Amino acid sequence: MSGALVFDLDGTLVDSAPDLHAAANRMLADVGAMPLTLQRLTSFIGHGIPNLVRLVMEDRGIPASRSAEMNAAMLTHYTASPATLTRPYGHVPETLAALKAGGYRLGVCTNKLRAPSISILEALDLLRFFDVVIGGDSLPEKKPDPAPLQAAFAALAAPRLLYIGDSEVDAETARRADVPFALYAHGYRKTPAEELPHLFVFEDFLSLPGRIDAMKADMPS
Numbered sequence: 001m002s003g004a005l006v007f008d009l010d011g012t013l014v015d016s017a018p019d020l021h022a023a024a025n026r027m028l029a030d031v032g033a034m035p036l037t038l039q040r041l042t043s044f045i046g047h048g049i050p051n052l053v054r055l056v057m058e059d060r061g062i063p064a065s066r067s068a069e070m071n072a073a074m075l076t077h078y079t080a081s082p083a084t085l086t087r088p089y090g091h092v093p094e095t096l097a098a099l100k101a102g103g104y105r106l107g108v109c110t111n112k113l114r115a116p117s118i119s120i121l122e123a124l125d126l127l128r129f130f131d132v133v134i135g136g137d138s139l140p141e142k143k144p145d146p147a148p149l150q151a152a153f154a155a156l157a158a159p160r161l162l163y164i165g166d167s168e169v170d171a172e173t174a175r176r177a178d179v180p181f182a183l184y185a186h187g188y189r190k191t192p193a194e195e196l197p198h199l200f201v202f203e204d205f206l207s208l209p210g211r212i213d214a215m216k217a218d219m220p221s
C-alpha cells in the first residue's frame with residue numbers, strides 16, 4: 001500500500017468557475033440584477049455556495065433578507081448544469097490514472113455540496129479514480145475545520161500522505177489536520193504562494209507523481 005492522497009475539487013482538479021459564474025448570473029437575472037464578471041465571481045469561490053451567494057448579494061447591493069430565495073435559485077441553476085463548462089485542469093486524468101496504477105488510494109475533500117461534486121466527477125469521467133468523496137454537506141463541519149479532511153483520510157484507511165489543493169482554505173485545513181500540503185499554482189487562491197504553508201507548489205499535474213515519490217523517499221521508514 002503506497003498511501004492515501006486527498007484532492008480538493010474546485011480550482012484544483014477542475015476549473016469549475018465558468019459554471020458557478022453562469023449559475024450566479026442566472027440567479028442575478030432572476031431578480032433583475034446586473035451580471036458579475038468571471039474574475040469577480042472566481043474571487044468568491046472557496047467557502048461553499050452559501051458564502052458565494054452572500055458575497056454576490058453584497059456586491060450587487062441585494063438585501064440579506066432575500067438570502068433564502070437567492071440561495072434556492074443558485075442551487076437550482078447550479079445543480080441543473082454543474083458540468084457544462086467545467087473542465088479538468090491539464091493532465092489531471094492521466095495523473096490520477098498513474099497514481100491509481102501506482103497503488104495510491106485517492107479521495108476528494110471539497111466545500112462544494114456532495115451531489116454536484118459527484119455529478120461533475122462523473123461527467124468528466126474522474127469519479128472512477130476516487131474511493132471517497134467528502135462534500136461541504138457530508139459533515140456538520142466544512143473546511144478549514146480539519147474534520148472533513150480527517151474523514152476523507154479515515155475512509156481511505158492508508159497512511160496519510162498529502163492534501164492537494166489550491167486555496168487559503170485548503171492550506172489552513174491541512175495545517176489543522178496536520179497533513180502535508182501541496183499547492184496547485186493555477187487555481188483560485190488570492191494570496192501569494194509563499195504566504196501559505198505548503199510542502200511544495202506545483203505548476204503541472206504531470207510533475208505530481210514524481211514530487212510525491214521524492215517526498216516519500218525523504219520520509220523516515
Ligand SMILES: O=C(O)COP(=O)(O)O
Nearest residue numbers: 009010046047048110111
Ligand atoms: O465550493 C467552493 O466554494 C469551494 O470548493 P473547493 O473546496 O472544491 O475548492
Ligand SMILES: [Mg+2]
Nearest residue numbers: 008010011166
Ligand atoms: Mg479549491
